[in-house]
Amino acid sequence: xxxxxxxxxxxxxxxxxxxxxxxxxxxxxxxxxxxxxxxxxxxxxxxxxxxxxxxxxxxxxxxxxxxxxxxxxxxxxxxxxxxxxxxxxxxxxxxxxxxxxxxxxxxxxxxxxxxxxxxxxxxxxxxxxxxxxxxxxxxxxxxxxxxxxxxxxxxxxxxxxxxxxxxxxxxxxxxxxxxxxxxxxxxxxxxxxxxxxxxxxxxxxxxxxxxxxxxxxxxxxxxxxxxxxxxxxxxxxxxxxxxxxxxxxxxxxxxxxxxxxxxxxxxxxxxxxxxxxxxxxxxxxxxxxxxxxxxxxxxxxxxxxxxxxxxxxxxxxxxxxxxxxxxxxxxxxxxxxxxxxxxxxxxxxxxx
Numbered sequence: 001x002x003x004x005x006x007x008x009x010x011x012x013x014x015x016x017x018x019x020x021x022x023x024x025x026x027x028x029x030x031x032x033x034x035x036x037x038x039x040x041x042x043x044x045x046x047x048x049x050x051x052x053x054x055x056x057x058x059x060x061x062x063x064x065x066x067x068x069x070x071x072x073x074x075x076x077x078x079x080x081x082x083x084x085x086x087x088x089x090x091x092x093x094x095x096x097x098x099x100x101x102x103x104x105x106x107x108x109x110x111x112x113x114x115x116x117x118x119x120x121x122x123x124x125x126x127x128x129x130x131x132x133x134x135x136x137x138x139x140x141x142x143x144x145x146x147x148x149x150x151x152x153x154x155x156x157x158x159x160x161x162x163x164x165x166x167x168x169x170x171x172x173x174x175x176x177x178x179x180x181x182x183x184x185x186x187x188x189x190x191x192x193x194x195x196x197x198x199x200x201x202x203x204x205x206x207x208x209x210x211x212x213x214x215x216x217x218x219x220x221x222x223x224x225x226x227x228x229x230x231x232x233x234x235x236x237x238x239x240x241x242x243x244x245x246x247x248x249x250x251x252x253x254x255x256x257x258x259x260x261x262x263x264x265x266x267x268x269x270x271x272x273x274x275x276x277x278x279x280x281x282x283x284x285x286x287x288x289x290x291x292x293x294x295x296x297x298x299x300x301x302x303x304x305x306x307x308x309x310x311x312x313x314x315x316x317x318x319x320x321x322x323x324x325x326x327x328x329x330x331x332x333x334x335x336x337x338x339x340x341x342x343x344x345x346x347x348x349x350x351x352x
Contacts, residue, residue, distance in 0.1 A: 002069040004309035006302070009058065010083055011045045012090045012180065014095070014298075017073035022299035023070075024049035029306035035061040035069075068118070068309050070302055072325045074179075075186030078143045079104040079157060082119070086111040091118035098319065101146030101187040102327035102345050113351035118308055119319030120301075124198040124257065125270040125284040126316040127300035129289040134259075134268045134275045135204045135288060141277055142261025145205055148231070148239035150197045150257040154269075155244035156181065156189060160221045163187060181223070190216070190329045192207050194243040199317065199325040200257060200270070201239065209328035209344045210234035216336040219246075221349040234346065273316070320347060 004030050008019050023031040033053040036042035048053040055061050058081060061069070068091035071081050079099040082092045086108065096119050099105040111120035125131060132238035138145065163182035179186035202208060214229035222334065247253045255270035264279040266287075275287040296302065307313035327344050335342040 003030045004026055004306050005030045005043035005064040005065075006068045006070065006262045006306060006309070007033045007051060007061050007064065007183070008070045008072060009035045009044070009061065010071065011036040011042045012072065013072070016045045018043055018073055018298040019070050019302045020049060022166055022295060022302040023306065024052070025295070026303055026306055028310055028312070029303075032066050033061060033064055050086075058084055062090065065273050066090055068093065068305060070122075070305065072122075075100050075191055076184075079108060079255075083111055084106050086115050086117045086119065089115050089117050091305075091309055093120050093122060094319075094322070095122040096199065096301055096322070097121075097186075097191045097326050097329065098322035100191060102323070102330045105323035105326035106345075109319045110351050112319055117256050118315070120305060120308070120315040121199060121319065121321070121322030121325075122301040123203075123317040124298055124301060125196060125273075126200060126203055128273045128297060130273055130275050130287055131200070131204070131268075131285040133289060134266055134289045137151070137266050137275075137277050138204050138259045138261070139206065141264060141279070142259065142266060143263030143280075145207070145233075145237045145259065145261050147237060147260040148205065148233075148241075148257060149202050149260070150201060150239070150241040151242040151254055152197045152241075153247045153252065153254045154193050154243075154245055155247040155253060156192055157219070157225055157248075157251055158244060159192075160187065160225060162225055164222060177196045183222040188333075189225050189243050189315060190227050190333055193245065193333065194227050194229060194241065195325050195329050196270075197243060197253070197257065198328045199322055200268075201241070202324040202328075203317065203321040204268075205233065205237070206259070207233040207235045208238065208324040208346060209239075209331070210336050210346075211341055211343050212328060213330045213341045214332040214335040216333070224333065224336070225331060227336075229335070231328070258344060320350075323347060
């Protein structure tokens with residue numbers, strides 16, 4: 001198969017510094033075009049990579065007939081952009097969260113299945129090679145799943161603060177564009193970081209979240225900054241997940257998940273990209289792969305997307321698991337607002 005022709009929608013900080021250079025330097029993909037209504041910024045990014053063609057809207061982009069698009073725009077725009085691409089039969093890698101409501105996330109899954117176009121989510125840690133080993137160990141080596149315990153502590157508070165300040169809408173590719181993390185753009189810790197944790201749990205265990213009870217703390221902002229939830233998994237098992245934007249610096253950031261089974265425990269250190277299995281007999285096994293992380297970790301989703309479209313790989317972050325994670329995120333926020341247990345809607349059957 002020829003190299004897949006992939007376009008990038010959105011040239012903000014994350015995209016300009018990760019998705020675009022990843023695809024521009026990949027041997028197995030062609031960076032077809034960049035799409036952004038901010039043409040000056042898009043042209044600045046394009047100039048760094050051989051003056052890739054730039055268009056201002058999705059219609060013009062789809063007219064170029066890409067094989068796939070990377071959607072890296074504010075959270076609330078994901079559904080509309082990805083839906084149009086999928087309906088046109090174009091594969092989509094959507095930055096997290098897949099959408100900002102379960103209804104929209106489920107709709108994208110249905111559209112992908114109807115059109116036959118691939119859909120995946122940019123959950124970076126799921127693309128690290130050891131994640132696949134964790135998935136296999138949880139499903140095969142530790143017996144019946146009893147409980148999951150996850151933490152995602154990051155330094156996002158500064159983004160939430162700037163989102164409510166006058167400088168929220170920076171335009172340069174080097175600017176983190178904190179406006180993306182404001183309440184009107186679907187920001188907040190749950191949609192920004194907790195979604196990573198829930199996406200990993202759904203993908204690794206193969207189970208959806210069935211029910212949640214949660215509390216959040218906004219710390220004076222318009223969005224949630226600290227989230228904590230207890231979970232009941234569909235198919236068995238309970239869990240606890242916490243996420244805070246109050247790390248205050250990289251040295252205090254932590255991402256981890258523990259999977260407790262009847263015959264062992266898997267500890268997954270997402271920050272370091274490592275994992276271990278402790279079996280019932282006390283044996284400790286480190287999970288390793290022979291693959292090196294080259295290119296850098298944030299570049300992996302776009303590279304794997306190209307490999308999927310070329311038939312060289314499968315996606316470790318498929319749309320269905322991303323939709324299940326969004327349903328759980330929505331339930332977390334609703335539970336906290338209503339101060340009660342909330343049932344999480346189940347994914348509808350696959351469209352054949």
